[in-house]
Amino acid sequence: MSGWVWALLILSALLVIIIILIIITKLTITLTLYHGNDNDHFKVKLRAWFGLLRYTIDVPLVKLDDDGPNVVVEEKKMRGKEKAPSSEKESKKKISPKDFINSLHDTKEILTHVKGFHKIIRTFLKKVKIDHIHWKTLFGTGDAASTGAMTGAIWGLKGSIIGIISGYMRLQSPPSVEVIPSFQKAIIQTHFSCIIQFRIGNAILVGFKILRYWRGGKPDFKSLSLSGLSEEEQQSV
Incomplete structure (x- = not known):
């Protein structure tokens, strides 16, 4: 066989290997959420290939906008190790009530257009493992009687949420849940x-x-992230 045929076979084999590697790659996501009065912090860490690939989304600040009914979110995205990232990008954006309504509208559009969407997602979630659930809450109203009643309600709410999670995903270990x-x-x-x-x-x-x-x-679609898809379809018609 000529050289270009061998080159084509080698490239095809490499492409197949890369596709197989992507398909079997396990993605590990670590979620951390903290809320304390006016202080909020949300962090997502993505890791693959035994930590060779790392990506972190850090949202250290979520607050109400002084100029209107909007939520201001500061976001930091990092590639590589968190302490020594290879690249880092910071941004600040406002989320308005209209943005939230548009997201709900887009969700409804997907549910309307995709047959058996719930079954598709449920089948996927059954293959998702969730582990090391830690959920600690400190709560008080300033009144002992109402604090006691609300504490019981919070316990019940947490139990229901954990039950839903374990019903949809593969729970790997007993969750650590506290209400103080x-x-x-x-x-x-x-x-x-x-x-x-x-x-x-x-x-x-x-x-x-x-x-x-x-x-x-x-x-x-109405939201900024998905509205472009609607525009592309309209242009192609």
């Missing part, structure tokens, strides 16, 4: 963290299923 009442002062602090793991191939399969079971008609 504070009878002396009004306070609310909560800290939640967990580790989620799944294969990238399973997530890709979800995308293929959404395309396969998409019902007729073009979607009318």
Whole structure:
């Protein structure tokens, strides 16, 4: 065989190997959420290939906008190790009530256009592992009687949420859940963290299923992240 045929075979083999590696790669996501009165902090760490690939999304500040009914979010994105990132990008954005409504509208559009969307997502979540759930809440209203009643309600709410999580995902270990009442002062602090793991191939399969079971008609997306898809479809018509 000629040289270009060998080159084509080698490139094809490399492409197949890369695709297989991507499909079987496990993605590990560490979620951390803290809320304490006016202090909020949310962090997402993504890791693959035994830590060779790392990506961190850090949201150290979430506050109400002084100029209107908006939420101001400061966001930091980092590639590589968190203490010594290879690249770092900071941004600040406002989330308005209209943005929230548009997101709800887009969710409804997807549910309308994708046949069996709930079944597709549930099948995917059954292959998702969730581990090391830690959920601690310190709560108080300033009144002992109402604090005691609300503490019981919070325990019930947490139990229901953990039950839903374990019903949809593969819970790997018993969750660590605490509700600590504070009878002396009004306070609310909560800290939640967990580790989620799944294969990238399973997530890709979800995308293929959404395309396969998409019902007729073009979607009318409203949010900035998805509205471009609607515009592209309109231009192609």
